[in-house]
Amino acid sequence: MNKWSDNRAWWLVLPVVLIVAFSAVIPLMTVVNYSFQDTFGNNEFFWEGVGWFQEVLRSERFHSAMGRQFLFSFIILAIEIPLGIVIALAMPRKGFWVPFCLILMALPLLIPWNVVGTIWQIFGRIDIGLLGAFLDNIGVEYNYTQNTLDAWVTLVVMDVWHWTSLVVLLCYAGLQSIPDAYYQAARIDGASKWATFRYIQLPKMNRVLLIAVLLRFMDSFMIYTEPFVVTGGGPGNDTTFLSIDLVQMAIGQFDLGPAAAMSLIYFLIILLFSWVFFTIMSYLDRVEN
Amino acid sequence: MARIELNHLAHSYMPTIQSPEEFALKELNHVWEDGGAYALLGPSGCGKTTLLNIISGLLIPTHGEIRFDGEDVTRKATEARNIAQVFQFPVIYDTMSVYDNLAFPLRNRGVAANDVDRRVREIAELLELSDTLKHKASGLTADAKQKISLGRGLVRADVSAILFDEPLTVIDPHLKWQLRSQLKHLHKRFNYTMVYVTHDQTEALTFADKVVVMYDGAVVQMGTPEELFERPKHTFVGYFIGSPGMNVVPCHIDGDKAMVAGHAFAMEQGFSKIPTGASLEVGIRPEFLSLSREGSGPEVSIQKVEDLGRFKVASVRLEEHEFKVMVGEDQEVPTDGARLIVDPTHVNLYANSHLVEEA
Incomplete structure (x- = not known):
């Protein structure tokens, strides 16, 4: 092979470099810049080193927001993944009702996030909300603005309502890719419903399930709009998740240094989890082949 | 079982x-x-x-x-x-x-x-x-x-x-x-x-x-x-089984012989009553046809010869009908004046595509 001695070909890479620079690298580096320095305006900066990181990592506020965030993601996954599988299994495999079910499932996914928040905010209000007023009238004490448990239940139910469909659709796609012969063979081999699920359906779904877990983890870990609209992080700070906390810090209090440090930590956590998932997925791929 | x-x-x-x-x-x-x-x-x-x-x-x-x-x-x-x-x-x-x-x-x-x-x-x-x-x-x-x-x-x-x-x-x-x-x-x-x-x-x-x-x-x-x-x-069975499949050509019956384009094909096993008005065809496998310069068979023109290794398949024309003939590996295919020789024990008669049983 002849090597090109002409370096003008580098110009061809320039557009991509520019796009990536302006859309990702420069904004991210700005955040990095803020995270290591302090400023009092006038574009004057003072070197802080890892001070902001230490402050964030040691702060009680960050710890509790992080704890709430993990708890929320865990509850979401623990409900949405099994529920999604069950619904996908219950959906008809073919026939008249398939498009109907698919549209029904897709509907919640099409609603903008702040609209979902608004729907549930109103739905749960005890004065005019259908759910809130109904519960109030039958004597159930329910008030998501004052009771922590009620606020959490409302947010979890809202997220399940909004996002279980995604898991359902992914699982359904996985199930549809199983040839009929597998079910016929299972019947001939005398497999029970559970054995069919355990040895045919679940193995064929494992790839899509990993994607579903990854997507739902990332999305729920970054959740902002819906809880912000419904509870605003309250009562107190009881539903203040990481992103809500971050926005309060950066925009409410204008603490750019700690906010930048927290952004990077937040980003690294998500990156770490995505990497772990990716590693597991490619490992499973290798095992299968 | x-x-x-x-x-x-x-x-x-x-x-x-x-x-x-x-x-x-x-x-x-x-x-x-x-x-x-x-x-x-x-x-x-x-x-x-x-x-x-x-x-x-x-x-x-x-x-x-x-x-x-x-x-x-x-x-x-x-x-x-x-x-x-x-x-x-x-x-x-x-x-x-x-x-x-x-x-x-x-x-x-x-x-x-x-x-x-x-x-x-x-x-x-x-x-x-x-x-x-x-x-x-x-x-x-x-x-x-x-x-x-x-x-x-x-x-x-x-x-x-x-x-x-x-x-x-x-x-x-x-x-x-x-x-x-x-x-x-x-x-x-x-x-x-x-x-x-x-x-x-x-x-x-x-x-x-x-x-x-x-x-x-x-x-x-x-x-x-x-x-x-x-x-x-x-x-259909004739076509589907065998490679190449059976030759099936329209014919009519004259006495105990099948007539194809004016040439008589003898049928040794005979046949039972033919349904009236049925369209008749004669079926002969390529294995039971041969080509020769001598003999009494009708003269045919050779269209093409395919060599399939163990044997050759010759496509020949008798008036408007085409026949496939299987020729042994070492046998010559006569280029001119070839006559089609039919094994009379393996000629089947079909009425409306169904075999006419032996008498």
Whole structure:
């Protein structure tokens, strides 16, 4: 092979470099810049080193927001993944009702996030909300603005309502890719419903399930709009998740240094989890082949 | 093992039937003997898979009944019928080892652990899978996977019948031979009733004792490979079996001879009464035609000669009719003045595509 001695070909890479620079690298580096320095305006900066990181990592506020965030993601996954599988299994495999079910499932996914928040905010209000007023009238004490448990239940139910469909659709796609012969063979081999699920359906779904877990983890870990609209992080700070906390810090209090440090930590956590998932997925791929 | 009876069996995929054309499987009556190897042969869409699915219980026929050893199983579910089936693409349980795959049908039926172990090892030995028992089934080659599918059927000692739905489609050609002879061997040794669906005539003819040829939803002939070759009951069987297929040309009858374009073809075995007004055709296999400069046959013109290695196939023209003639590897094809010599013992007469029986 002849090597090109002409370096003008580098110009061809320039557009991509520019796009990536302006859309990702420069904004991210700005955040990095803020995270290591302090400023009092006038574009004057003072070197802080890892001070902001230490402050964030040691702060009680960050710890509790992080704890709430993990708890929320865990509850979401623990409900949405099994529920999604069950619904996908219950959906008809073919026939008249398939498009109907698919549209029904897709509907919640099409609603903008702040609209979902608004729907549930109103739905749960005890004065005019259908759910809130109904519960109030039958004597159930329910008030998501004052009771922590009620606020959490409302947010979890809202997220399940909004996002279980995604898991359902992914699982359904996985199930549809199983040839009929597998079910016929299972019947001939005398497999029970559970054995069919355990040895045919679940193995064929494992790839899509990993994607579903990854997507739902990332999305729920970054959740902002819906809880912000419904509870605003309250009562107190009881539903203040990481992103809500971050926005309060950066925009409410204008603490750019700690906010930048927290952004990077937040980003690294998500990156770490995505990497772990990716590693597991490619490992499973290798095992299968 | 069981004897399979098909009584007045017919099936249509339409909810209501307006015309006989809507039957994917037209009415048939057959008895398949216990321990027989049967091949269902026909082109795509001829109804052979429909018939197989009715036998395995995946489909309930519109009409008629099906009996295993006299017991009516028409409406019985697949799992209650005690049959095994090997599908076109190997079906294996990916997450299980080869051993667990083979043990699965037994464990589902609550067979004791040491019986399971004994059976699995026996079958693995038979199918030459012993070395891979501990391996994960998903990593194996297509033919090993297909052996596992087969093994899951054989492992149950009491299956009524083993059904094969084009099981060698995804297998490499050189392994096809091997698997096929293994199947034959198993059949001889254990006397399973086997039903084998295929569109490949070589597969059908080498595997089966009796070949059931299907065409357009109906069984056109059931017979030994020899019968199908020598006396095809329908012109379709003549075309479909043999390579190249049978020559079928229009004719009329003059006395005891068939007249093709003014030339008489003698027919040694004679024929019974011909239905009046039927369109007549004469069918002669390329194997029973030859070309020669001498003799009394009609003169033909050679169109082309294809050399297929072991033999040559000459396409010749007699007036407007074309014939394929099989010529031995070492024989010369006369380039001019060739005469078509017909073996009079192998000339079949067809009325409306059906064979006119011997007198």
